[in-house]
Amino acid sequence: MTVTTIQGALEQATRQLTRAGLVGARLDAQVLLAHILGVERSVLYAYPEREVAPALATQFFQLVERRSKGEPVAYLLGRREFYGLDFIVDPRVLIPRPETELLVEAALTQIRQKIAADALPIVADIGTGSGAIPITLAVEEPRLPYLYACDISADALVVAQLNCQRHHVAERVRLLQGDLLAPLPEPVDILTANLPYVGTEEMQAMTHDVSAYEPHLALFSGPEGLDLLERFCRELRQSSLLKPNALLLLEIGYQQQEPLTRLILELWPQSTVTSIKDYAGWDRVLQVAMQGRK
Numbered sequence: 001m002t003v004t005t006i007q008g009a010l011e012q013a014t015r016q017l018t019r020a021g022l023v024g025a026r027l028d029a030q031v032l033l034a035h036i037l038g039v040e041r042s043v044l045y046a047y048p049e050r051e052v053a054p055a056l057a058t059q060f061f062q063l064v065e066r067r068s069k070g071e072p073v074a075y076l077l078g079r080r081e082f083y084g085l086d087f088i089v090d091p092r093v094l095i096p097r098p099e100t101e102l103l104v105e106a107a108l109t110q111i112r113q114k115i116a117a118d119a120l121p122i123v124a125d126i127g128t129g130s131g132a133i134p135i136t137l138a139v140e141e142p143r144l145p146y147l148y149a150c151d152i153s154a155d156a157l158v159v160a161q162l163n164c165q166r167h168h169v170a171e172r173v174r175l176l177q178g179d180l181l182a183p184l185p186e187p188v189d190i191l192t193a194n195l196p197y198v199g200t201e202e203m204q205a206m207t208h209d210v211s212a213y214e215p216h217l218a219l220f221s222g223p224e225g226l227d228l229l230e231r232f233c234r235e236l237r238q239s240s241l242l243k244p245n246a247l248l249l250l251e252i253g254y255q256q257q258e259p260l261t262r263l264i265l266e267l268w269p270q271s272t273v274t275s276i277k278d279y280a281g282w283d284r285v286l287q288v289a290m291q292g293r294k
């Protein structure tokens with residue numbers, strides 16, 4: 001390979017990614033080059049004439065090639081920032097989304113209210129993936145002695161374990177494998193879940209980098225995306241896993257607020273359901289406050 005500079009490498013990569021139809025071609029090229037060079041992106045602006053060693057240029061263009069086929073940047077880097085924390089991600093887990101930070105924010109508010117009222121809540125997360133939700137809660141609220149983090153995917157839990165170690169919460173986040181609520185050993189005060197909620201009918205409309213690369217077990221849940229969330233609610237109602245006045249926080253999909261609120265009020269007529277909207281204005285998180293027992 002001929003000697004190239006930062007500017008030259010970026011221009012060539014941007015052209016290649018643009019030809020591949022990627023909207024953020026220049027930004028993707030910068031992020032990938034900064035990653036390969038082990039520098040902040042600002043360094044690329046400061047030293048455009050600096051030479052890129054041939055071995056590094058080769059690695060960079062290999063990543064550009066993979067990106068041009070649609071592989072998500074987070075998988076290429078092996079990391080994604082969530083709530084200010086750096087999470088290890090790979091194709092075994094969903095890439096954590098900014099919308100999920102809303103659920104974390106709401107959970108933290110509730111956890112802190114309970115702690116302020118002198119009650120250390122028992123917290124569990126179902127469908128934990130990379131561990132983004134429970135690990136962030138454990139890091140942000142060190143007074144929580146422990147939390148449960150459950151997933152049906154043993155592969156996802158391997159990644160969650162790495163993230164627990166990275167954030168020094170492996171002693172407090174208890175990873176459990178199994179279907180929905182089955183692994184939970186005790187009733188909880190706060191239950192969070194970002195379960196798959198995309199309808200298989202929507203698969204065609206999804207961007208290629210999501211549908212071709214992210215685990216389908218983490219994305220899809222029946223024709224309208226409601227199957228798993230509905231089963232989760234029904235099984236929760238049948239269980240004894242909610243402590244009195246428990247709180248449920250569910251991330252939900254596009255147009256799922258109405259059917260799920262209806263189901264929840266049918267199952268728990270005394271509960272109060274509120275919805276939190278995401279940055280695009282869609283109902284994204286359902287917050288269900290239970291009254292009394294169950």
Ligand SMILES: C[S@@+](CC[C@H](N)C(=O)[O-])C[C@H]1O[C@@H](n2cnc3c(N)ncnc32)[C@H](O)[C@@H]1O
Pocket residue numbers: 093094095096097100126127128129130131132133150151152153156178179180181194195196197217218219228
């Ligand atoms: C949408 S991803 C969410 C991952 C993570 N909580 C996040 O917010 O980034 C859904 C997760 O639910 C898990 N899952 C799918 N079906 C499940 C089931 N029946 N029981 C438990 N977890 C399940 C998937 O393996 C996946 O990790």
